[in-house]
Every structure is written in structure tokens, then in C-alpha cells.
Amino acid sequence: MDYLDELGAFAADLQYKDLPSSVRQQLGWVLADTLAAIVAGSAEPEVRAMAERVAHPGNATLIGLGLGASPMEAALINGTGGTFLEMDEGNRFSRGHPAIHVLPAVLALCEARDVEADQLLAGLMAGYEVGSRLGAAAQLRSVMHPHGTWGTLGAAAGCARVLGMDARMMREAINTAASMSIATSKKTMLQGGLVRNVYAGLSNSNGMLASQLVQSGFGGEADGPGSLLGEIVSERFDRQAVVRELGQEWHVMQNYFKLHSCCRFNHGTLDALDMLAAQGALPAAQEIAAIQVTTYNLAAELNDPAPRNTLAAKFSVPFAVATRIIHGGSGLGSFTWDAVKRADVLALAAKVSVAEDPAMTSQLPHKRPALVRITDHQGREVQAEVGVNRGDDTSPYTPEELTGKFHELCGRVWPRAHADALLNATLTLGEGRQDGRASLQDWLALLRRPAAHALAE
Numbered sequence: 001m002d003y004l005d006e007l008g009a010f011a012a013d014l015q016y017k018d019l020p021s022s023v024r025q026q027l028g029w030v031l032a033d034t035l036a037a038i039v040a041g042s043a044e045p046e047v048r049a050m051a052e053r054v055a056h057p058g059n060a061t062l063i064g065l066g067l068g069a070s071p072m073e074a075a076l077i078n079g080t081g082g083t084f085l086e087m088d089e090g091n092r093f094s095r096g097h098p099a100i101h102v103l104p105a106v107l108a109l110c111e112a113r114d115v116e117a118d119q120l121l122a123g124l125m126a127g128y129e130v131g132s133r134l135g136a137a138a139q140l141r142s143v144m145h146p147h148g149t150w151g152t153l154g155a156a157a158g159c160a161r162v163l164g165m166d167a168r169m170m171r172e173a174i175n176t177a178a179s180m181s182i183a184t185s186k187k188t189m190l191q192g193g194l195v196r197n198v199y200a201g202l203s204n205s206n207g208m209l210a211s212q213l214v215q216s217g218f219g220g221e222a223d224g225p226g227s228l229l230g231e232i233v234s235e236r237f238d239r240q241a242v243v244r245e246l247g248q249e250w251h252v253m254q255n256y257f258k259l260h261s262c263c264r265f266n267h268g269t270l271d272a273l274d275m276l277a278a279q280g281a282l283p284a285a286q287e288i289a290a291i292q293v294t295t296y297n298l299a300a301e302l303n304d305p306a307p308r309n310t311l312a313a314k315f316s317v318p319f320a321v322a323t324r325i326i327h328g329g330s331g332l333g334s335f336t337w338d339a340v341k342r343a344d345v346l347a348l349a350a351k352v353s354v355a356e357d358p359a360m361t362s363q364l365p366h367k368r369p370a371l372v373r374i375t376d377h378q379g380r381e382v383q384a385e386v387g388v389n390r391g392d393d394t395s396p397y398t399p400e401e402l403t404g405k406f407h408e409l410c411g412r413v414w415p416r417a418h419a420d421a422l423l424n425a426t427l428t429l430g431e432g433r434q435d436g437r438a439s440l441q442d443w444l445a446l447l448r449r450p451a452a453h454a455l456a457e
Helices: 003-013 021-041 045-054 071-081 103-111 117-136 150-162 167-177 187-191 194-215 224-232 239-243 264-278 310-314 317-327 337-341 343-349 399-410 416-427 436-447 452-456
Strands: 060-062 067-069 138-140 234-237 288-295 352-356 370-376 381-386
Touching: 003 117, 003 150, 003 167, 003 239, 021 071, 021 103, 021 117, 021 399, 021 416, 045 067, 045 071, 060 071, 060 103, 067 071, 071 103, 071 194, 103 117, 103 150, 103 194, 117 138, 117 150, 117 239, 117 436, 150 167, 150 194, 150 224, 167 194, 167 224, 187 194, 187 310, 194 310, 224 234, 264 288, 264 317, 264 370, 264 381, 288 317, 310 317, 310 337, 317 337, 317 343, 317 352, 337 343, 399 416, 416 436
Parallel strands: 288 352
Antiparallel strands: 060 067, 138 234, 288 370, 370 381
């Protein structure tokens, strides 16, 4: 059995009820966190405008908007909204964001079919593991953005699992999706090209399409991932790594959650600032003469001190440092248009320098280190250094912190009571009931609620 046969059999046979309880619990938090990112992103004006222009009436929910669309349109729009605020979960080994590339497609497909909660959760899990494992086994070219690449294959696997495909057809869905990923440029994130936010949406809609093409008799090449990730978009691809400890070691257990509303590569630096603040050692903005950040190569690339929009701001270490210090935090409010335009934030960002330390780069992916040195106008210096970032599986956020994030994100759209009901239903979805179908329908009804502002109109 080659690696694709093994991967296809694993994804086709995966049963939610057979997962270890710790894995099911973690999957519940991944589902909740990803939903919250979609809900919050739906409040962005570009996402609303996209929905108005792209969507046609249908039975799949545009989450947070309370509107219906075709399943493929919902997969596209929800996937786009979920990446807008840079708050979706990720995986340090695949160096990307598996869940947002899978959930919108799987959810939309489940809404269009009469399925049980276990089927949705199995599809999410299968797609997460397939996508993340393929990403971890590859080393994308340095000019590529990871969104829209291996995530397309994860979406196809998740949809194929929902559709009940056997191992042979699952393999064919993955192979077909390998020819349906997109050429993604890292410059979009660095320069604030909002098209970057559509990459995950396209992975979802293209992955769904790939599964339906296979049902229609289409197929791909013999080893699609090998071509895509071994020859076209990637510097290397280790086929055996894809299936190493498959079904024993779960990538979903090695994920990270985000409380800083920006690119993960900023998080080590922001964690260091939080350490200084907790010690009472973080100077006020007006006292600072210079800030030096030393970090790994991927973070050192994020060096634009004057980002042109909110997306570019989320991919700027100097801006992230400055807005954290001036606003006292790094949540949603620190990366708004108002923050991007603030003269005092930009003035402080201009004092931040960022440099790579190759020794730090060598610690990837197990650590994402950063050293921050702050010098005041009197020549006094304070510093802090971190290795593992908060939110990683080795330094996880507490359930209380994740709950607070869920409410912060959903609070952009829904009242607290509704968000409470959704979180409770999400964390218990598929658990403790014989009638999973009714449970899923109750949960879907919560997702279909319109935004609070729409209810008032």
C-alpha cells in the first residue's frame, strides 16, 4: 500500500465516535474557534459586499450574515471571512491554517444533505488531518503563501468523507484537488493585497468541487500531491512523513490558537511585550527611543513600519509592537483602520528594527523565538525573550481564555446570550446523544441567526 492508498483509507474510514476523548474535545474547540473567526470576519465591509455580489439564494448559511447561498458560494464566502481578522487557528508543523480550509466546505455540504453531527465532525477531522499532514511533509517555496495550496486537498478529503466515499474514491478526490489549488503570492500579505483573504475561500470551494467532480467521473493524476508538493509549489515533499503514525499522532492536537489579532509570526514578539508588561517593566511610548526585535527568518520578513491597510498591519512586526504598546493590548481593536492611521502608532513603529538570528530560525517549527530590547531616552534598556509561543500545544491557552476570545469575536455580530448558546452547543456537538441528527439541526439553527444590526433594521 503506497502513502496515498494509506491516507485515502484513513480518511474514508475515520469515525468520530472512535476518536480518543481528548481528540474529540480538542476538535470541539477547533470548531468553535474557527466558527468565531468566520462570524467576526462577516462584519467586515468587504465580506458583506462580496456576499451581496457573489451569493445567490440557497440553503447553505453565510455565517454571521444570516443569509443563504449555494453550498459552493457559502464555502467561498465563509472561508474568506474566516481569514480576514487573522484570528483563525493554525498548526505549527504544517505552517498554515488547516481548519479554515476545511470547515466552510464541509459545513456547507452537510447543510445541503440530510446528515448527522458525527458526519460533519468526521469530515472536519479527516480534512484537517489530510491537509495538515500534507503541508507538514512539504516545504513550500519561500515566495508562496500557504493559504490556498495544500488546504484545497484537505477540503476535498473532508467533503469526500461527508459524501461517504470509499478509500479508492477518497484517493481520487485528493489527487483531483491537487490540480485545483491556486498560485499564491506571499507579497499579498506583506503589501496588504486583500485578495489574499480569498485564498482559503477558494480552497474550500475548489475542494468541494473536486469531490463532486470525482462523483461525476472525473479524476486526477496518479500522485497529485507528489506533483504539486514535490515539483511545482514546494522545495521538497516527504511522502512517508505524510502517513507516519497516522491515526496515532493527531495533528489537531498539535495546533495553536491565537489571541493576538495578527500573523502568527508576530506572536513571539508580542508575548515578550506581554511579559514585560506583566513585570511592570514595559516603558510608555513617549519614553522609548528604540526597539530592537531579533527573531526567526519568517518573522523578520514582516518589517514594514508603515502598512497601507489593516491586512498589511497584521503582517508587520513594527506595527504590531507599536500598536500593542500604545493600545495596551493586541486584540481586534489594535489592528483597525483607526489604529493604522494613528500618527503616534506609526511614529513608534518607525523606531522598531527587526533582524533575523539564524540560531532562532534553526529552532523552527518546534519553537518560534523572539528577543525584544527596548531602550529609553535615558539609555536604559529592558528586554524579554520567548521561545514557545502562547497558544501552542506546549503552552496552551486556558478554556477561559478561549471562551473570552469566542465572545469577543462573536460579539461583533450577536448578543452575548446567543454566543453562549452557540459555544455550549458547539463543544457538545456529537456528544452524549443518540439522536445526532436533531442535535445538528439545533446547532445549525443557531448558526443561521442574522447579525444583531440586521435584526434591528
